[in-house]
Amino acid sequence: MPGKTDLSKLNCSLARTLEVVGDWWTLLIIRDAFLGVRRFGDFQKSLGIAKNILATRLERLVVNDILMRGGSEKRPVYQLTERGHALLPAMVALMQWGDTWLSAERPPVLVTDEEGRPVLPLHLRSAGDEVNAETVRFHPGPGATARTRAFFDKLPLPDDSDAAPSNTAKRRR
Amino acid sequence: MPGKTDLSKLNCSLARTLEVVGDWWTLLIIRDAFLGVRRFGDFQKSLGIAKNILATRLERLVVNDILMRGGSEKRPVYQLTERGHALLPAMVALMQWGDTWLSAERPPVLVTDEEGRPVLPLHLRSAGDEVNAETVRFHPGPGATARTRAFFDKLPLPDDSDAAPSNTAKRRR
DNA sequence: CTGTATCCTTAAAGATACTG
DNA sequence: CAGTATCTTTAAGGATACAG
Numbered sequence: 001m002p003g004k005t006d007l008s009k010l011n012c013s014l015a016r017t018l019e020v021v022g023d024w025w026t027l028l029i030i031r032d033a034f035l036g037v038r039r040f041g042d043f044q045k046s047l048g049i050a051k052n053i054l055a056t057r058l059e060r061l062v063v064n065d066i067l068m069r070g071g072s073e074k075r076p077v078y079q080l081t082e083r084g085h086a087l088l089p090a091m092v093a094l095m096q097w098g099d100t101w102l103s104a105e106r107p108p109v110l111v112t113d114e115e116g117r118p119v120l121p122l123h124l125r126s127a128g129d130e131v132n133a134e135t136v137r138f139h140p141g142p143g144a145t146a147r148t149r150a151f152f153d154k155l156p157l158p159d160d161s162d163a164a165p166s167n168t169a170k171r172r173r
Numbered sequence: 174m175p176g177k178t179d180l181s182k183l184n185c186s187l188a189r190t191l192e193v194v195g196d197w198w199t200l201l202i203i204r205d206a207f208l209g210v211r212r213f214g215d216f217q218k219s220l221g222i223a224k225n226i227l228a229t230r231l232e233r234l235v236v237n238d239i240l241m242r243g244g245s246e247k248r249p250v251y252q253l254t255e256r257g258h259a260l261l262p263a264m265v266a267l268m269q270w271g272d273t274w275l276s277a278e279r280p281p282v283l284v285t286d287e288e289g290r291p292v293l294p295l296h297l298r299s300a301g302d303e304v305n306a307e308t309v310r311f312h313p314g315p316g317a318t319a320r321t322r323a324f325f326d327k328l329p330l331p332d333d334s335d336a337a338p339s340n341t342a343k344r345r346r
Numbered sequence: 347c348t349g350t351a352t353c354c355t356t357a358a359a360g361a362t363a364c365t366g
Numbered sequence: 367c368a369g370t371a372t373c374t375t376t377a378a379g380g381a382t383a384c385a386g
Contacts, residue, residue, distance in 0.1 A: 011281050013271030014204050014264065020275065022197060023378085031187050035311050036328040040348050046324065050380045055349060074386085075347065083274050085306035089295040090266035091187065097263050098186030101256050102193065106315035108184050114308050117299040122262040126290040133258040135287050138208050142279035151219065155209040196358090213368050223360050228369060247366085248367065350385075358378090365370075 011145055020064050021087065025049060025057050027094070030080070030087055033067060038077040093122050184318055193237050194260065198222060198230050200267070203253070203260055206240060211250040266295050 021027055025047065032046050044054055058078060061067040066084040071077035092111055099107040100121075111119040124131035140149045194200055198220070205219050217227055231251060234240040239257040244250035265284055272280040273294075284292040297304035313322045 012201075012204070013268045013276060013280050013282070015201060015271075016275045017267045017271035018197060018200060022195075022200070024191060024195060025379095027191060027195070028185075028188060031185070034309070035325075038329065044348095050382095051349070052351085052381090053379060056378095086274060087270055088306040088309065089297055090263065090270050092297060093263035093266045093295070094190045095186045097260055098188075098190035101259060102189045103186060103316065107186050108314050108316040108318065108321050109186070110312045110314040111297075112310050112312060113299040113302065113304045114310065115299075116310070116312075117302075119297050119299045119304055119309065122266070122295050122297070124262055124265060124284075124295065125293050126286040126288075127293070129286065129290075131286045131292055133261040136207070136261065136292065137285050137287065137289070139283045139285060139289075141281050141283040143276065143281040145281065148281050152208075156211065198359095217368095224369065225361095225371085226359060229358095348386090350383100352383085353381085355380080356376105356378095358376095360375080361373085363370105363372085366368090 011143075011148055017090075021066070023057075025053065026061065027091065029054075029057055029061065030066065030084065031091060033078060033080050033084065034088065034091065038071075038079060040076070040078075043078075089122065092119060096121055184316075184321055190263075194239070196230075198226065199234065200264065202227075202230055202234065203239065203257065204264060206251065206253050206257065207261065207264065211252060213249070213251075216251075262295065265292060269294055 021030065028047055029043060032043055037043055037046055040054065040058070043049070043058070044051060047054070049057075058067065061084075062069050062078070064083075065081050066087070067078045068081050069076045070079055095107075095109075095111070113119065124133070124136070138152075140152050144152075194203065201220055202216060205216055210216055210219055213227065213231070216222070216231070217224060220227070222230075231240065234257075235242050235251075237256075238254050239260070240251045241254050242249045243252055268280075268282075268284070286292065297306070297309070311325075313325050317325075
C-alpha cells in the first residue's frame with residue numbers, strides 16, 4: 001500500500017501487534033508453524049505463497065523473534081519461539097470466531113490438548129467473573145498519553161449509546 | 174495487492190476470518206467501536222484514515238454484519254452487532270500479546286469489566302485444564318477435506334521437532 | 347531445497363475536491 | 367457531517383529465472 005500509515009503511532013497495543021503480525025500472510029504462516037510445518041518448501045506448498053514473499057515474511061518473523069531459524073544453514077527449520085507460542089490464544093480466538101460465525105460447515109481443524117480433548121471457547125474473565133462483551137469498558141491505562149486521555153474524555157458515555165443526539169452542537173467539547 | 178490470493182480457498186477458519194477482518198484498518202475500527210466511537214467523523218479523526226477508505230471499510234463491516242448502521246440517514250451511528258461483539262476475545266488476545274511482548278512501557282489502554290476490574294490474560298482451557306501452547310495439537314476436524322487430511326498425514330510428528338533430518342529423501346510420502 | 351534478483355501488475359491507501 | 371468521485375502514488379504480491 002502506498003505510504004502505509006505507521007500504525008505504531010496510534011499508541012495502542014493492538015496497532016503495535018498488527019504492525020508485526022497484521023498482514024494477510026503472517027498469521028497463516030504462524031498457524032502453519034503451530035501445525036508443525038517447519039520447512040520453507042512446506043510453507044510454500046501449504047499456503048501457495050510466492051517464494052520471495054515467503055522469504056520476506058519468514059525473515060521478518062525471525063527478526064521479530066516469533067520464529068527462530070534452526071537446523072543447518074542449507075536446510076533451515078523454522079520454529080516458534082516463546083514469543084511466537086504466546087500468540088496461540090489470539091490465533092485460536094480468531095479461529096473460533098471464524099468457526100462460529102463464518103463456517104457453514106463444521107470446522108476443518110480442531111485444536112486439542114495432548115489428550116485429544118478439544119480446546120474450549122475462550123472467555124474473558126476478570127477476577128473470577130465472566131466478562132460480558134456488551135459491557136466491557138476501556139480506560140486510559142498507565143501508559144496513556146495526554147492525547148489518549150483526551151480521546152477518552154470526548155467519548156460518549158455507554159448509556160448514551162443508541163439514538164443519535166440529532167440536536168446539533170450539544171455535545172461538550 | 175495485485176490479484177490477492179483468495180484466502181477462503183485455504184479451507185481454514187483462520188483464513189476465512191482474516192478475509193473479513195484481516196486488513197490493517199478493520200480491526201482498529203472495531204477496536205474504536207468497542208471504545209464507544211460511533212460516528213464517521215470520530216472514526217476518521219481517531220484513526221487518521223482517509224475518508225474513502227473509511228467509507229469502504231465501514232460498508233464492508235456492515236455487509237458482514239459486524240457493525241450495524243443506526244441513527245438517522247443523515248447522521249448514522251455505527252454499532253457493533255452480536256457478531257461484532259463476539260470478536261472481543263480475539264481483539265483482547267491480540268492486545269494482550271502486544272502489551273506483553275511489544276510494549277516497552279505500560280499499556281496505554283486497560284480493559285475492565287463494569288466494576289473496573291481488569292480483564293485477566295486469556296488462557297486456553299480444555300475440559301478444565303490449562304492448555305500448554307507448546308503441546309497443543311491440531312487435528313483434521315469434521316469439516317476437513319481429503320486435501321486437509323493429506324496435509325496432516327505428511328506433517329512431521331511433534332517429537333520429530335528439532336534437528337533437521339538431514340539425511341535425504343527418507344520421509345514417507 | 348532454499349533462497350535472491352528482476353520485472354511486472356494491481357489493488358490498496360492517500361489527497362483533494364465536491365455534493366446533499 | 368457524511369460521504370462520493372477522481373486522480374495519483376507505491377508498495378505488496380506474483381511470476382519467473384537463476385544461484386549456492
